Amino acid sequence: MDTWIVILVGILALLAGVALGFFIARKYMMSYLKKNPPINEQMLKMMMMQMGMKPSQKKINQMMSAMNKQVK
Structure with missing residues (x-):
């Protein structure tokens, strides 16, 4: 037992x-x-440039805020 x-x-x-x-x-x-965070502004800017886009600071800020909202 x-x-x-x-x-x-x-x-x-x-x-x-x-x-x-x-x-x-x-x-x-x-x-x-x-x-x-896995992606910061500089990485995002480099990715956009590699895709042939000319990133503006406004667009980078919009994408970063969208990514931060997804995390929360």
């Missing part, structure tokens, strides 16, 4: 550890992406 209790506690501890690890990793990644 004691063996089943030990196995049950072990399984519950494993599941709790997996769930806790998932939420900690998710919170860390969300804060990392908020501090270091």
